[in-house]
Amino acid sequence: MILRQFTAMAVLGLSLATSAGAHDLQYTVGGGQASVISLFYVDNTPFSFESYEITREGEKLPFQVGRTDARGRIAFLPDGAATWQIKAVSEDGHGLEFKFSTDAAALLVGADKPVVDRYSRIAVGVAVILGMFGFLSLYIKRKRAT
Amino acid sequence: MHIPDGFISPQTYLPLYAVAGVAWVYGARSLRRQLDADALPTLAVMTALSFVLMMLALPLPGGATAHAAGIGLLAVSFGGWMGFMAISLVLMMQALLFGVGGVTALPINALALGLIGSFAAAGCWRLLRRYNESVALFLAGWFSIVLPAILIALVLGIQPNIAHDANGAPLFFPFDLSITLPAVVLPHLLVGVAEGVLTVLGYRYFTRLRAKLAR
Numbered sequence: 001m002i003l004r005q006f007t008a009m010a011v012l013g014l015s016l017a018t019s020a021g022a023h024d025l026q027y028t029v030g031g032g033q034a035s036v037i038s039l040f041y042v043d044n045t046p047f048s049f050e051s052y053e054i055t056r057e058g059e060k061l062p063f064q065v066g067r068t069d070a071r072g073r074i075a076f077l078p079d080g081a082a083t084w085q086i087k088a089v090s091e092d093g094h095g096l097e098f099k100f101s102t103d104a105a106a107l108l109v110g111a112d113k114p115v116v117d118r119y120s121r122i123a124v125g126v127a128v129i130l131g132m133f134g135f136l137s138l139y140i141k142r143k144r145a146t
Numbered sequence: 147m148h149i150p151d152g153f154i155s156p157q158t159y160l161p162l163y164a165v166a167g168v169a170w171v172y173g174a175r176s177l178r179r180q181l182d183a184d185a186l187p188t189l190a191v192m193t194a195l196s197f198v199l200m201m202l203a204l205p206l207p208g209g210a211t212a213h214a215a216g217i218g219l220l221a222v223s224f225g226g227w228m229g230f231m232a233i234s235l236v237l238m239m240q241a242l243l244f245g246v247g248g249v250t251a252l253p254i255n256a257l258a259l260g261l262i263g264s265f266a267a268a269g270c271w272r273l274l275r276r277y278n279e280s281v282a283l284f285l286a287g288w289f290s291i292v293l294p295a296i297l298i299a300l301v302l303g304i305q306p307n308i309a310h311d312a313n314g315a316p317l318f319f320p321f322d323l324s325i326t327l328p329a330v331v332l333p334h335l336l337v338g339v340a341e342g343v344l345t346v347l348g349y350r351y352f353t354r355l356r357a358k359l360a361r
Contacts, residue, residue, distance in 0.1 A: 029305060029332065053244050061223070087152055089153065089319065089320065089321075090320050090329075091325045091326065091329040092326070092331055092333065093149055093153065093299075093302050093319070093329075094150075094297060095152075095153060096150055097151055099312065103277050106288055108321045116332040118314065121201060121244045121246075122197075122198055122202075123245070124243075124244075125194075125197045125198075125201070125240070126194045126198060126301065127191050128192045128243070129190060129197055129235070129236070129239070130190055130191075130194055130241060131195070132235075133186055133187070133190030134190075136181075136186060137183055137186045137187070138171040140181060140182075140183040140186070141183055144183070
């Protein structure tokens with residue numbers, strides 16, 4: 001009788017211990033091949049502590065969400081070949097969206113790039129504006145002449 | 147301040163494209179009536195200045211950044227419609243050629259910065275110039291930044307209510323009005339001071355320059 005009670009108690013104790021074990025968080029620390037994405041403003045101020053999400057193309061649920069670190073960086077460990085969409089946003093409405101791809105070995109193979117680098121943008125933009133107004137001026141003068 | 151792509155729901159930007167489209171057509175007609183070949187070089191330089199200012203971020207206390215826009219200077223020099231069209235041109239170029247500010251957000255940016263900003267500045271200038279020119283110019287610049295900032299904060303802040311999934315998770319911009327209003331408007335109260343000073347100094351400089359060239 002005592003033996004039977006002891007066995008029942010032991011089985012119950014073990015089963016409770018097993019289910020409790022499912023809530024006991026474990027961890028490992030190791031190295032890995034991460035893609036590092038840096039976000040920053042035009043003047044190189046880092047986009048620090050702002051929220052982002054990375055979603056595999058074609059899926060609705062994000063693969064990774066979080067906040068950038070103090071230097072505006074995101075460490076991302078993809079799980080295979082895919083195109084990823086990253087969306088970063090700050091509370092004051094700054095942010096960006098772009099795509100990048102990884103291969104079967106989960107290595108970065110390409111990313112959207114700005115068409116023109118940030119310093120050239122300003123020069124090109126000013127030139128385009130002045131050029132457009134130049135043409136407009138010629139148009140008005142020609143119209144006046146006729 | 148201008149909003150990038152992916153932050154604004156179609157329920158917001160599609161109707162606003164229609165509103166902005168009407169404003170652009172009316173603005174183009176107004177431009178044709180008012181445009182003077184002699185004023186074009188100044189308009190070109192001020193538009194280019196606005197483009198440069200919008201591309202340069204000013205660091206603010208707390209780590210955020212913002213930028214002046216030259217809206218006040220354009221509006222007090224050329225009026226509301228010219229200011230709107232010049233700022234719209236700058237925003238279109240930034241969105242289409244350089245990916246700064248979104249194509250989907252273009253109507254909101256154009257209506258807020260271009261239309262509201264320009265008409266706020268032009269109205270302020272017309273109302274107050276008879277009392278004190280410098281104060282009128284400063285306030286024109288200040289309102290040309292602060293009013294668009296309020297509008298942009300409102301548009302961003304209502305996105306979680308307008309577009310969300312079945313569980314209530316926002317599909318576009320995730321922060322509501324309680325966050326966007328202070329986050330967007332408070333820094334722009336300071337940026338408005340820079341814009342006000344720029345409007346005073348810029349207007350005086352261009353007025354002197356035009357007087358010299360006219361001699």
